[in-house]
Amino acid sequence: MTAADTTAAPGAAGGTGPAVAVEHLDVTYRVRSQDRRALRDVSFQIDSGESYGLVGESGSGKSTVALALTRYLPRNGRVSAGTIRINGADPLAMGNSALRNLRAHTVSMVYQEPGRALNPSIRVGRQVAEVYEIAGLHHAEALERAEGMLRKVQISDPHRVMDRYPHELSGGMAQRVVIAMALAAEPSLLILDEPTTALDATVEAEVLDLIAGLREEFATSVLFISHNLAVIAKMCDRVGVLYAGELIEEGPAREVFDKPRHPYTVGLLRCIPRRGQRKDHGRLDTIPGFLPTPGDEPAGCIFAPRCPIAEDQCRAAPPPPFPVGDGRTSRCYLYEQTEDLPRNTPVNLDIPPVRDAGRPVVRLERLSKTFGSRDEAVKALVGVNLSLELGETLGLVGESGSGKTTLARALLGLIPPDEGSVIDLDGEPVAPDARRRSREQLKALQIVFQNPDSALNRRHTVRRLISQPLSRLAGLSGARLRERLADLVRSVRMEDRQLSLRPSQLSGGLKQRVAIARAFAGGPRIVVCDEPTSALDVSVQAAILNLLVDLQAKERVTYLFISHDLGLVRYLSDRIAVLYLGRVMELGPAETVFAGPHHPYTEALLSAVPSLDGQRPERIRLQGEIPSAANPPSGCVFHTRCPRRLPTGECESTEPPLREVAPGHLMSCHIPIDQLTVLQRVGQAP
Amino acid sequence: MSGLIGSSDLGSPTPAEAPELTAAHAAIRRSVPPWRLMLRRPTFIAGGVILLFWIACAIFGTVIAPHNPTAQQLLATNAPPSAAHWFGTDQLGRDVLSRVIVGAREILLIAVAATILGTVLGTALGLVMGYFGGIFDILIGRVVEAVLALPIAIVAFLFIVAVGPSTGTLIVVIGIVFTPLIARTVRSAVLVESQLDYLSSARLLGEKPAHIMAVEVLPNVLPVVLVEFTVRIGYAVFTVATLSFLGFGVQPPTPDWGADIAANYGVLPAGYWWETLFPALAIASLVVAVNLVTDSIEQVLSS
Numbered sequence: 001m002t003a004a005d006t007t008a009a010p011g012a013a014g015g016t017g018p019a020v021a022v023e024h025l026d027v028t029y030r031v032r033s034q035d036r037r038a039l040r041d042v043s044f045q046i047d048s049g050e051s052y053g054l055v056g057e058s059g060s061g062k063s064t065v066a067l068a069l070t071r072y073l074p075r076n077g078r079v080s081a082g083t084i085r086i087n088g089a090d091p092l093a094m095g096n097s098a099l100r101n102l103r104a105h106t107v108s109m110v111y112q113e114p115g116r117a118l119n120p121s122i123r124v125g126r127q128v129a130e131v132y133e134i135a136g137l138h139h140a141e142a143l144e145r146a147e148g149m150l151r152k153v154q155i156s157d158p159h160r161v162m163d164r165y166p167h168e169l170s171g172g173m174a175q176r177v178v179i180a181m182a183l184a185a186e187p188s189l190l191i192l193d194e195p196t197t198a199l200d201a202t203v204e205a206e207v208l209d210l211i212a213g214l215r216e217e218f219a220t221s222v223l224f225i226s227h228n229l230a231v232i233a234k235m236c237d238r239v240g241v242l243y244a245g246e247l248i249e250e251g252p253a254r255e256v257f258d259k260p261r262h263p264y265t266v267g268l269l270r271c272i273p274r275r276g277q278r279k280d281h282g283r284l285d286t287i288p289g290f291l292p293t294p295g296d297e298p299a300g301c302i303f304a305p306r307c308p309i310a311e312d313q314c315r316a317a318p319p320p321p322f323p324v325g326d327g328r329t330s331r332c333y334l335y336e337q338t339e340d341l342p343r344n345t346p347v348n349l350d351i352p353p354v355r356d357a358g359r360p361v362v363r364l365e366r367l368s369k370t371f372g373s374r375d376e377a378v379k380a381l382v383g384v385n386l387s388l389e390l391g392e393t394l395g396l397v398g399e400s401g402s403g404k405t406t407l408a409r410a411l412l413g414l415i416p417p418d419e420g421s422v423i424d425l426d427g428e429p430v431a432p433d434a435r436r437r438s439r440e441q442l443k444a445l446q447i448v449f450q451n452p453d454s455a456l457n458r459r460h461t462v463r464r465l466i467s468q469p470l471s472r473l474a475g476l477s478g479a480r481l482r483e484r485l486a487d488l489v490r491s492v493r494m495e496d497r498q499l500s501l502r503p504s505q506l507s508g509g510l511k512q513r514v515a516i517a518r519a520f521a522g523g524p525r526i527v528v529c530d531e532p533t534s535a536l537d538v539s540v541q542a543a544i545l546n547l548l549v550d551l552q553a554k555e556r557v558t559y560l561f562i563s564h565d566l567g568l569v570r571y572l573s574d575r576i577a578v579l580y581l582g583r584v585m586e587l588g589p590a591e592t593v594f595a596g597p598h599h600p601y602t603e604a605l606l607s608a609v610p611s612l613d614g615q616r617p618e619r620i621r622l623q624g625e626i627p628s629a630a631n632p633p634s635g636c637v638f639h640t641r642c643p644r645r646l647p648t649g650e651c652e653s654t655e656p657p658l659r660e661v662a663p664g665h666l667m668s669c670h671i672p673i674d675q676l677t678v679l680q681r682v683g684q685a686p
Numbered sequence: 687m688s689g690l691i692g693s694s695d696l697g698s699p700t701p702a703e704a705p706e707l708t709a710a711h712a713a714i715r716r717s718v719p720p721w722r723l724m725l726r727r728p729t730f731i732a733g734g735v736i737l738l739f740w741i742a743c744a745i746f747g748t749v750i751a752p753h754n755p756t757a758q759q760l761l762a763t764n765a766p767p768s769a770a771h772w773f774g775t776d777q778l779g780r781d782v783l784s785r786v787i788v789g790a791r792e793i794l795l796i797a798v799a800a801t802i803l804g805t806v807l808g809t810a811l812g813l814v815m816g817y818f819g820g821i822f823d824i825l826i827g828r829v830v831e832a833v834l835a836l837p838i839a840i841v842a843f844l845f846i847v848a849v850g851p852s853t854g855t856l857i858v859v860i861g862i863v864f865t866p867l868i869a870r871t872v873r874s875a876v877l878v879e880s881q882l883d884y885l886s887s888a889r890l891l892g893e894k895p896a897h898i899m900a901v902e903v904l905p906n907v908l909p910v911v912l913v914e915f916t917v918r919i920g921y922a923v924f925t926v927a928t929l930s931f932l933g934f935g936v937q938p939p940t941p942d943w944g945a946d947i948a949a950n951y952g953v954l955p956a957g958y959w960w961e962t963l964f965p966a967l968a969i970a971s972l973v974v975a976v977n978l979v980t981d982s983i984e985q986v987l988s989s
Contacts, residue, residue, distance in 0.1 A: 414886050434889050442892045455883040459905035472891040518887070 017088055019189050019221035020046040020069065025082035027061070027068050027245075029294070036295035038064045038077070039245045040302075043321075048188070051215060051222040053236030053253060055229055057268075057537040059291050060242040062225045066191050069223070070107055071099060087188060104134055108182035112194040114174035118166035124150075124177055125162025131184040146184070152217075153180045154210055170625050172203035176210065183214060190215075193225045200399045201564060202622045205608035208235060209621075227537065229272065230610040233257050238327075241265050244292050244302045250321070251328030257612055259339065261330040263307045266341045271542035273571035275613050276594070279393075279549045282347035284542040284571075290507065301331070308342050309334055345546065355574055360387040361525055361558050362411070362445075365422035369406050369415065369582075378630045380406040381417070381582040385658075388526060391552070393559040395573030395590065397566060397605065401626045403582035404562045408528045411560070412445050413437055425525075443473045443522040450531040452511035456503045456518075463499040466517050473522030484521075491554070492517045492547060509540035513547070520551060528560045533568065545572065566609050570594055575664075578602045581629055581637045584658055588665035597676040599667050600644040620644070636670065644679065646670055723986045733978025740972050743790040751784035755941040764958045774960035776950055782960060785941040786968050792853065792936045793943055793972070797922035799857045804864030804922075805915045811865060812872025813899045813907075816880060823873070830866035838863050838925060839932075846934045856935060860925050864918050871914050875907040909987040916980040920973055927969045943969050 027039040039061045046052040056062045067073045069084060071091050084091055091102055111117050119127060125146055132142035143162070150158035153176040166174055175195060182190060192211065196204035212235060215222055226232050232239055232253060239253040241262065249262040260266045270285035277284075289306040298304060300315040307314065313333055321329035332338065369381040381403045388394055396404050410417040413434030417423070423430050430441050449455035456465055466485055470476045476484055489496065492513040503511050512532060519527050529548065533541040545568070552559060563569050569576060569590075576593045578586040578601060586599035593602060604622045620643045627633055633640045639651040650670045658666050661673040669676070724730045743750060753771075759779030767774045773782035811830075815823045833841070845859040879885070880903075888898045929935045930944025938945060943965040950961035 409886075412886075412890060414889065434892075437892075439892060442890060446890060447887075449883040449887070451883065454881075455887055457884045457888075457902055457906070469891050472893065 017048070018045045018085075019048045019050070019087060020044075020052075020223065021083075021085040022065075022069075023083045025065075025068065025084065026080045027064050027073065028078055028080040029074075030076045030078075031294075034295060035080075037080070037245060037297065038294060039068070040297075042082070042242075042245070042247045044240050044247060044250060046189070046221050046223060048221055049219050050238065051224060051236045053224045053226065053232035053239040054242055055226060055232050055239060056242030057227060057291070057539065059244070059294070061245040062227075062242055063193055064245075065242075066109065066193050066223065066225055069189075069191065070103060070109065105185055106187055107189045107191060108185055108187040109191045109193065110175070110178050110182050110195045112197050114171060114178045114198070115166065117178045118174060120166050122165075123162065124164050124166060124169070127166075128162075128177065128181050128184060131181055135185065146180075149180045149184050150177070152183075152214065153177070154206075155180075170203075171199050172207060172625060175199060175207055179207070179211065179214070183218060183220070186218065188221060189223065190220045191223045191225070194227070195224075196231065197226070197228070200625075201566070201605060202399055202608045203625060204231075205610070206621070208610065211235065228610075229257065229269065229538075230612045233612050234610040241268075245294075246302050246331065247321075248303065248331045249329065251324075251326065255326060255328065261324045261328065261335045261338050262303075262332045263309060263334075263338055263341055264303050266338050267306075267344070268538055269612070270343075271538045272612065273545075273567050277571055278590070279572055283345050283546045283549065285343045286345045286543045286546065287539040288344050301333070303332075308344055309337055345542075355389065355391045359390040360424075361390050361426060362388040363422070363424040363427075364407075364411065365424070367407065367410060367421045367423070368418040369403075369410055369421075370418050372630070376630060378628075379582055379632065380629055381410065384579075384582070384584055386577060386584065386587070388558045388560060391556050391558060392574040393552070393561050393572050395569035395576040396560060396562045396579060397564070397569055397576060398579035399605075399626050400564070401581075401629065402579040403629075404579055405530060406582070407579070408447065408530055408560060408562060411526075412447055412528060439473065439475075444525040445528070446519040446522065446524040446526075447528040447530060448512070448515050448519045448532045451535050452508065452515045453503065453535075455515050456511060458503050460502070461499065462494075462501055462503075462506070462514055465503075465514055466499075466521060469518050469521035488517045488521060491520075491551065493543075507540075508536050509544060512536060512540075512544055516544075516547065516551070520555060520557075523555070524557055526558045526560065528562070530562045531564065534563070534565070541568075548572070566606060578605070581626065581632050583637060584666070584668065585638065586665075586667045587658070588662070588667075592662065592665050596680050597661075597673055598680065599669050600642050600671070600676075601638050603680060604641075604643070636668070644671060644676075720986050724982050727982045727986075729978045730982035733975040733982070736971055736975035737979060740790045740794060740968075740975070743787045744794045745791075747788035747791050751781075751787045753781035753784045755780060755784040755788045756939045757781075764953065764956075764961070766958075767960055773964045774958075776946070776961045777953060777958075782946075782964050785946055786943065786964050789941040789943045789946065789965065789968070790972075792940065793923060793926050793930075793969075796853060796856050796860070796926045796935075797919055800860035800926075801864065801915060801918045801922045803857060803861030804918060805868055805911060807861065807865040808868025808914075809872050809904075809907075809911050811869035813876055813903060815869065816873040816876025817895065817899050817903065819877075819880075826869070830869055833863070833866045834870075839928065842925075842929055842934065846929075851934050851937065853936065856926065856929060860922055863925075864922070868911075868914050868918065872907060872911060875910040876903055879903050879906050913980070913984045913987060916976065916983050920976040920980060923969070923973050923976060 023043045025039055025042040026037055028035045028037050042065065044052065054062050054065060068079055069086065069091065079092055086102065086106060089102070091099065094102060125143060128146035128149060129142040132145045133139065137145065147158050147162060150161060155161050155173065155176055169177065196207050199207060208231065224232060224235050236253045238251065239256050240247045241249040241256070241264065243264045249256060249260065249265050256265065257269065260269060267285065267287040271287065273284060287306055292298065292302065300317055301307070301310065301319050304310040304314040311334065319331045319333045321331050322335055324330045324335050364384055364386045367381055367384040368379070371378040371380055384407060396407065398404050406415065409415045411423060413432060416432040421432070423432065425441060425444055431437050434442065463485070466488060467481060470481050470484055474484065486496070489499065494510065494513055498506065498510065503514070506514070533544050536544060548559070551557070561569065561572050573590045575588065576590050577584055578599060580601050585601045586593060594606070598606065600620070604620050607620055608622070622641045627640055635652045635654050636656050639645050642651065645651045656668045656670045658668040661667050667673070757780065759775065761779065762775055763777055763779040765771055765775040771781050771783065773786060776782055811826060815826050841863050842859045846855055849855050885898060885902060888902050926935060927944035930942050931948045933948065935944055936942040938949070946965045947962050950958070954962050
């Protein structure tokens with residue numbers, strides 16, 4: 001299924017009236033005896049058979065729309081104005097039995113966490129069959145239909161899966177089961193609320209393909225909710241952009257993303273590195289400011305306080321949805337000026353190149369880590385050789401379970417690697433355990449964790465959190481500490497008055513800035529960034545990435561940047577290492593790794609990522625999920641999923657060495673590089 | 687410093703950042719301090735008033751009491767409640783009201799001191815078990831389970847028989863008996879914390895384990911410790927009363943609720959109910975008051 005197919009779908013939309021019609025919808029939450037509007041004047045329509053996307057950052061009200069449609073709003077929420085029609089019927093006016101009927105037969109929902117949508121104590125088969133039993137089928141027949149449905153969602157060996165409990169399934173499998181249950185009722189409307197956000201990119205690609213395919217088969221209307229613009233672009237015919245509870249722009253997905261007509265949409269798209277953009281091409285644009293506090297309603301346009309082109313009229317009265325052609329609307333008075341919207345952040349190309357190739361700061365040799373006992377050894381890392389050069393960013397990519405985080409923790413000394421592993425810092429071996437490292441060595445290696453909520457002690461104030469490494473690592477005290485603290489706070493773009501706050505009083509982006517300040521406090525040589533922006537919204541992410549680039553230039557640090565988002569890795573990294581089951585599959589300059597020829601695994605990772613930039617050649621698909629590290633496949637560990645496996649049997653029998661295929665470009669694959677080049681250039685699917 | 691970075695996108699506070707500030711300030715304003723939340727709960731008020739009454743009795747008992755609690759009036763033994771003796775007199779003609787008022791001192795002192803001792807030991811043990819895990823956890827865990835398997839009274843008897851009854855012995859015995867209970871609760875709270883990255887972060891600053899436990903982990907498990915402390919005070923009151931009743935507590939003639947019940951319940955069939963009822967009511971009211979306060983603290987801290 002390609003994007004071309006999805007955009008063709010509106011033509012197929014037939015039937016009687018729209019599947020969903022929402023008009024002037026207001027939803028209000030009552031919080032501490034105050035009404036706060038979470039949705040304001042939201043109107044949209046989903047035609048029968050159409051796939052409609054809702055995008056927005058956290059707090060924009062995406063999920064509230066879904067809850068309002070099915071009348072699942074929490075006790076303190078209510079629809080305070082407007083109308084909802086699902087297949088012409090009004091769920092707000094329904095009695096209990098009609099509402100039950102609507103939820104059982106007309107609308108199905110799939111949520112982000114498949115693990116929480118399944119009952120942990122009931123076998124998978126029973127749970128799916130239950131849907132058919134509610135529809136009136138007998139026990140045996142329901143089980144039979146359930147098995148058929150599981151086959152339709154491409155679960156191999158559905159008969160065995162039926163007997164499993166939900167906890168025995170992987171995330172991707174569980175989400176397939178949830179989708180099977182959702183479709184079993186043959187709903188006319190399927191609501192998908194971030195259905196792939198919790199999944200790996202490769203699994204996400206499979207699940208998205210599945211949803212697209214099933215949509216054609218069942219002719220279901222879809223409301224697809226996501227924060228991921230690329231996923232929406234791939235999956236939806238039309239899209240609505242939500243900001244602070246208002247639908248600020250709407251239209252056909254491809255056109256909205258190609259030529260946005262609202263400053264917020266423009267800003268959002270500019271926050272994402274696209275079309276191979278890299279850090280040396282200039283900084284990312286950001287959206288300054290913050291989402292308004294719920295309940296704070298400005299007199300004019302809700303986006304005006306953050307808009308670079310806002311005028312007096314914008315602040316005076318809220319703009320109505322202006323038709324801007326091709327079935328598109330934009331709630332912006334100045335929609336004609338959005339094409340050349342001024343940047344909020346200057347491109348600022350005078351960032352000096354900091355990389356000093358050929359001067360390794362850290363060398364990892366034969367780094368291995370085995371968890372568990374001898375009988376059940378799980379090899380998380382197997383003989384990894386890597387070096388980090390001064391001032392470079394090494395991107396570390398791979399699916400979950402590939403050993404990225406284990407590598408980072410071993411480097412930092414948080415988990416001791418196996419006997420025989422070597423970690424060299426400036427040519428000198430360092431102790432495997434952080435407790436035995438000198439202050440200089442501790443100073444040199446620091447980390448920005450993925451989740452600042454977990455990385456910052458919630459009982460301490462910002463001042464204390466940042467002072468702690470200043471006194472421990474930099475050995476400062478008194479006036480010199482205060483001076484350096486002020487410097488540091490300024491360089492992560494925070495303000496003095498935030499020093500007395502605790503983490504719970506800060507937004508996600510600010511918390512991550514505190515974590516970055518802590519990592520930089522001691523003057524580190526190497527900073528490990530373990531998915532530093534994955535918990536953040538797109539607009540916040542851009543500001544954090546800019547900050548990381550600035551700090552690298554200023555402090556001449558080396559980054560080990562771990563991320564599942566290949567776009568980010570490409571933007572930030574000078575070199576990239578691809579890990580699979582604890583082994584380096586490919587290592588090379590970022591541009592080379594992205595341009596190809598790639599290792600088949602890298603190729604699969606790249607083609608799994610949905611893109612905002614339109615078409616990509618037919619991609620290669622990975623079958624199944626990453627095998628268990630306790631029992632890795634023989635030969636090349638990737639052969640079980642490799643779509644380009646050689647017919648000679650070599651892949652199954654011998655493990656390919658990591659060899660240099662071009663200067664600085666290493667790959668672990670039996671397929672000769674020339675052959676890979678040919679195969680991948682023609683975009684030939686295996 | 688900022689010059690090196692160049693013109694910053696977020697460096698200067700722009701009006702656009704105002705919403706964030708208001709949000710932060712609103713958060714501060716919204717988070718009502720826990721004690722204010724507790725004062726809104728009628729159960730807390732009720733429990734607190736009773737508790738304060740007994741605390742006042744414990745501190746100023748000898749001043750408040752209408753009579754000398756140990757003065758015997760052999761001509762007025764077993765006198766029913768009257769204007770002169772509101773709660774009547776006991777077999778030795780001592781004023782029951784005065785003995786109840788002054789008796790609050792020993793029971794509260796022992797219960798609170800023992801609970802503090804148990805909480806301090808238990809918290810330290812729980813931190814060590816949860817933080818280090820592994821062999822520490824297994825070894826101490828088994829000992830804790832062994833102690834938990836024995837009835838409190840038996841353990842207490844053993845100690846008291848060996849050391850002899852005194853206020854100090856009671857405090858130590860009850861404290862030690864409570865230690866494993868508290869350790870177990872604290873340990874599970876520490877285990878939750880040990881999953882969090884801020885501990886790794888502290889290790890990367892070169893902090894020593896003792897410092898990490900005391901400065902990083904302890905403040906985060908303090909609500910759990912506090913709840914456990916108040917719950918245990920309720921149990922401690924009961925335990926002290928039980929041991930006194932059995933004769934292992936405060937020795938006569940010092941007024942003590944448990945001992946007074948033990949001394950006087952024998953004459954209950956003769957109709958001298960006041961000598962047993964009033965000390966019993968005192969114990970009951972104190973335990974109920976502590977539990978009312980505990981419930982409120984628990985609910986406020988867990989919400």
